[in-house]
Amino acid sequence: xxxxxxxxxxxxxxxxxxxxxxxxxxxxxxxxxxxxxxxxxxxxxxxxxxxxxxxxxxxxxxxxxxxxxxxxxxxxxxxxxxxxxxxxxxxxxxxxxxxxxxxxxxxxxxxxxxxxxxxxxxxxxxxxxxxxxxxxxxxxxxxxxxxxxxxxxxxxxxxxxxxxxxxxxxxxxxxxxxxxxxxxxxxxxxxxxxxxxxxxxxxxxxxxxxxxxxxxxxxxxxxxxxxxxxxxxxxxxxxxxxxxxxxxxxxxxxxxxxxxxxxxxxxxxxxxxxxxxxxxxxxxxxxxxxxxxxxxxxxxxxxxx
Ligand SMILES: *Cc1c(COP(=O)(O)O)cnc(C)c1O
Numbered sequence: 684x685x686x687x688x689x690x691x692x693x694x695x696x697x698x699x700x701x702x703x704x705x706x707x708x709x710x711x712x713x714x715x716x717x718x719x720x721x722x723x724x725x726x727x728x729x730x731x732x733x734x735x736x737x738x739x740x741x742x743x744x745x746x747x748x749x750x751x752x753x754x755x756x757x758x759x760x761x762x763x764x765x766x767x768x769x770x771x772x773x774x775x776x777x778x779x780x781x782x783x784x785x786x787x788x789x790x791x792x793x794x795x796x797x798x799x800x801x802x803x804x805x806x807x808x809x810x811x812x813x814x815x816x817x818x819x820x821x822x823x824x825x826x827x828x829x830x831x832x833x834x835x836x837x838x839x840x841x842x843x844x845x846x847x848x849x850x851x852x853x854x855x856x857x858x859x860x861x862x863x864x865x866x867x868x869x870x871x872x873x874x875x876x877x878x879x880x881x882x883x884x885x886x887x888x889x890x891x892x893x894x895x896x897x898x899x900x901x902x903x904x905x906x907x908x909x910x911x912x913x914x915x916x917x918x919x920x921x922x923x924x925x926x927x928x929x930x931x932x933x934x935x936x937x938x939x940x941x942x943x944x945x946x947x948x949x950x951x952x953x954x955x956x957x958x959x960x961x962x963x964x965x966x967x968x969x970x971x972x973x974x975x976x977x978x979x980x981x982x983x984x985x986x987x988x
Contacts, residue, residue, distance in 0.1 A: 692746035694774050700729050700738060703857040706979070709947045714967045718974030721963070722862060723949065724981045726854065732773065735983040736867075736874040737766035739854055740847035741838070745770055747846055748836035752777035754827065756817060756840040759787055760795045760930060762954070762984060763842045768804035778804045779832040783814040794988060807832070843873025848880075848910035854981065855881020855888070855916070862886065862979035864972065866963055868893055868955035869920070870929075872903040874983065879916035880907065888918035891962045893955050895928040924962040930954055936961060952984040959983075 705725045714721050726735040733741065745753070753776055757764035764780045771778035780799055788808040792800060800806060807830035816822035817840070827833050838844065855878040858865050865882060866889040869875050879888035892899045899920055907915050926936050932953045940957035944950060951957050963980055972978060 692742075692749075695742050695745060698730060698733065698773055700733075700742075702729060702853070704729050706858075706861055709949075711946065711964070713964050714978070717967045717970065717972065718976070719967045719972045720977040722977065722979045723947075724854070724858060724861075724865075724979050727950075727952075727982045727985045732769040733766055734762075734985055736851065736854070736981070737763060737842065737984070739850045739877075740842040740873060741766060741770055741850075743846040743850040744836070744838050744842070744844070745774060745776070748776065750776060752779060752832065752835040753838055754779040754781065754830065754832040754835035755838040755842065756781045756783070756814070758783050759793055760954075761841075762987070763840070764799050764804070765795055765802075765987070767838065767842070768799040768802035771804060772802040777835075778802075779830055779835055780804045780806050781814070781817075781826060781830050781832075782806055782808050783811060784808060785810045798988070841871035841873065843871040843876075843906060845906075845910040847873050848877040848906050851877025852881035854878045855886075857881075858979055859883040859886070862977045864889055864976060865979045865981065866891065866959060867981040868959040868983060869899055869903075870894065870955065871906075872899045873906055874981075875918060875920075876903045876906040876910065878981070879903075879918035880911060882916050886917070888916060890918060890920040891924050891959045892920055892922055893925050893929060893958050895925045897922050921962060921966070924958050924965070926958060932957070939964075949982070950986050952982075952986050955983055 707723045709721050711721050729738045755767050767778050785808045817826055851874050867875055869890040869892045875890040926933055936957055939961050940951040943960055
């Protein structure tokens with residue numbers, strides 16, 4: 684199936700994505716005790732390399748790029764950079780990654796960036812000040828010039844633009860009738876913005892930010908405005924489960940994730956998915972869901988490597 688806005692680009696279709704992604708019921712005693720049903724929306728199974736929400740967000744952008752080189756932005760451990768690099772190799776498209784931190788340039792690459800390079804991505808390291816200013820058109824133009832990527836199709840940091848948000852409509856649509864609450868971990872909030880818009884009336888979306896800062900409500904609103912012209916669907920954020928910020932995985936969270944893996948035979952990605960699942964168990968424990976609620980957890984990724 685293709686979703687409402689899934690672009691029909693033959694080279695993407697040839698990668699044979701598993702769409703709609705499977706929905707899997709799990710029995711977790713901690714939720715069952717509270718009368719809450721849990722289903723896992725297995726977006727991690729969409730494609731072995733273009734994983735989860737990265738497929739949903741990149742697919743419409745790759746279609747729009749239509750074979751041109753793609754340039755995008757990320758930190759040294761960005762899942763988004765890796766997904767873009769993999770897409771470049773799979774589709775035969777040149778990719779350029781602008782990486783935050785010029786001090787990384789002279790050093791051995793970490794495993795995540797090494798994978799990007801192995802997939803053919805050309806990396807350009809930039810200082811943090813220039814990186815931060817990339818939302819200003821003139822600063823962006825200068826950065827693209829420095830990266831020798833002026834003619835490339837630009838995908839923003841984290842991959843969230845209007846195309847990406849609309850690409851996540853299908854995720855919501857696939858979950859119609861499957862749950863009362865659909866929960867997802869949030870980085871930029873693009874996935875939540877699209878997902879919430881795709882749900883049926885009466886369903887609501889819950890976002891769990893993995894970054895500290897509390898800025899995401901405005902961001903999700905702005906992304907919905909860009910993609911749809913205004914607010915869509917029912918959604919809210921619970922800001923209590925970032926565990927100190929992006930890529931912070933304290934021992935308690937790691938132990939929770941390892942235990943969840945044993946209970947349910949699910950590989951739990953630590954930077955996003957672990958925080959989401961932890962939040963759902965905590966919320967159920969607090970009695971935040973009325974008895975009889977069905978909750979869908981979107982499994983947006985898989986552990987790396
Ligand atoms: C990128 C990513 C997210 C965040 O998606 P946003 O659309 O930026 O909110 C969530 N989970 C995983 C596993 C990711 O790689």
